[in-house]
Amino acid sequence: MSATVILSRLAFAWPDSRAVFGGLDAVIGAGRTGLVGVNGSGKSTLLRLISGELPPSSGTVRVAGSVGYLPQNLILDSDRRVDDVLGLVETRAALAAIEAGEAGVEQFATIGDGWDIEERTHATLDRLGLGHIGLARRAGELSGGEVVLLGLAAQFLRAPEVLLLDEPTNNLDRRAKHYVHEAIQSWRGTLILVSHDRETLELMDRIGDLRDGDISFYGGNLSAYEAVIAAEREAAERTVRAAEADYRREKRELAETRVKLDRRKRYGQKMFESKREPKVRMRKRAEDAQIAAGKLRNTHIDRLDKARDRLREAKDAVRDDGEIRIDLPETEVPQGKQVLELSDLELATGQVVNLSVRGPERIALVGDNGSGKTTLLRTALGLTEPRSGSAQVFVPSRWLPQRLDILDDTRSTVDAVSDAAPSATDNTIRAQLARFLLRGRQADQRAGTLSGGERFRAALATLLLAEPAPRLLLLDEPTNNLDLSSVRKLTQALESYVGALVVVSHDVPFLRDIGVSRWLRLGEGLEEVDPM
Structure with missing residues (x-):
């Protein structure tokens, strides 16, 4: 069964009451999913909720399978050894004990199916450009980019069904990015990735757009997503233009109606003053005219209000991605x-x-x-x-x-x-x-x-x-x-x-x-x- 992440009525707010999600429903299936959205939309928070690092305020997160999580800013104790980061210490100790003739049930249980763990480890490190790093090295001896790659290697060795990566290519040079891209392309489980890097997002099978506490999914990579968004924006802008024209027309018709009603009122006043008809009839005619005028005015005001609402809704549908315009x-x-x-x-x-x-x-x-x-x-x-x-x-x-x-x-x-x-x-x-x-x-x-x-x-x-x-x-x-x-x-x-x-x-x-x-x-x- 394909690993799946199911979010049901997921809500989360920070201790200062800032709400991030207010009832998010989403299903993320197997394959590579890239999460995008403006800064502060909750992308990293969502990964932390899925990983279990953060508890939701309400709602549920269900994951079919084990979860691996690489945070955006991976911090390792400078004295921590590479083999410890990779989770190999106990297995290596058990292998060494067996080689020394000190085998016991506990050692065999620790090794399990991991008899080739060192070979697989070196193959994984080589694939990520870390072949030169010895397992006894300390984390404090590694560069920032090497620490990120080491964290990624640890996740690949664990082989979780669901892998969460938060900005894995940040601060990586071209060579290191290439290694990460190759590893992402070879991943066969469920991968959910937060990134701003265009080249990385082009490797995705789908894009999840996080906006206003909700998420919309688009099939394909970043280029396919941007093409759909551009078409949606163009359609929304056409709707705005149509709604603006409708609003202007209703506003013009209301003004014209008011002019006509004012003319009728002046004409009725003139007829009343000239006393060409009995007062009772003129009063009845004036009352009927006022009622008709009120209905007509209310009809146009109602139509204008509806046109205004349609315009507001149309404008809300247009993504507010303003452009910087400077002249220097x-x-x-x-x-x-x-x-x-x-x-x-x-x-x-x-x-x-x-x-x-x-x-x-x-x-x-x-x-x-x-x-x-x-x-x-x-x-x-x-x-x-x-x-x-x-x-x-x-x-x-x-x-x-x-x-x-x-x-x-x-x-x-x-x-x-x-x-x-x-x-x-x-x-x-x-x-x-x-x-x-x-x-x-x-x-x-x-x-x-x-x-x-x-x-x-x-x-x-x-x-x-x-x-x-x-x-x-x-x-x-x-x-x-x-x-x-x-x-x-x-x-x-x-x-x-x-x-x-x-x-x-x-x-x-x-x-x-x-x-x-x-x-x-x-x-x-x-x-x-x-x-x-």
Whole structure:
């Protein structure tokens, strides 16, 4: 029987009463399911509910089979050995005891069918690019990417019927992503994956769209899902246009009816004053006219109210995926103008780098995890001291770190932009923030209370609206932890930016979309590579 996850009237709220789900019903069958949705829609929370890590407020989660769960931020004790993470300690100890002639019933029971466990373990580690890691290594000796791959290896060795993966490719370099993609494609059970990575989502059999506490499923991979959503949006927008036309017509007819009724009233008043008919008849005629006028007016008002309701419903059906629209001509860099020069720059990580950036170039900086890409950006801007050599920046510049820690959690986005652009008026700042889809209450919220997508747009607005306007922008893994809608918004913003860009990212589709003109790989030094 295919493993299945059944959610029945599932409800969950955080201790501060923030509700995530209020009665979710869903069935997830065998195959690969990718969960998408805006930041804060509850994707990671849903995985934790299915895994049993979180108890639901009400309702039930039923899973046919065992469950494996790899969280988004896997944290391992630095002293923990690799074989312990992989769940091999007891089996290896039993095998060693048997080899030493100390076999007992307990050892054989521990091994069970796992006589080839070490061979299978090494095969799994090889498949994930971890063949060089010894089973006696400590977790603290591994890179962040290696820790994620190790956690994935542990799940594959367990072989649960249902595997839950939360952003498994975050912060992985191209090679590590390739290993994960191959492993996902080979999975034969039920796999439920949360990801913002387009390439990973293209491997799915279906997409689950989490929105407003409910989930809708679409057959096929991400491209198929986006095609259906685009068609639905177009149909919804046509409905809105029709409803708007209907509303305008009803509003016009109500106005025309009021004009006609006013004319009749004036005519009746004139007839009454001229006393051309007996008073009793004129009063009766006036009463009948008032009743008829009231019915006619009420009919049109009722039709107008219904047209207004249809328009509201039609607008609600359109996905609110607003687009960032910015106009920053002051960020423009003349063709060929030198903006950055790195001369024999020796990084703290040991590489010696030479680089000349001329506007308005768009450079992608790629390389393996731990190769020093972030260190290169920080050193180029003078935030980290080089061992030797020089870094010169010839234009106003800004950088966006991975953790978005340029914002003060206790202050609002309006305050942050005001600090960065002291000559801008409050009205100007708010008008500009609206173009970053930060309006009203969101612009006045403390940064610490913003969702992931809102915080990202706030940080981006603070950089781009700063004085003087940045003509060189350095971005460090800007799409990490962003939902697909936020990645589109970032792409739109960078399409409007006319300065020079240096971007560290493993997200190749994103780099292509923003029009990268040079691809540089950081290894022992910096070398230009062919477009990916």
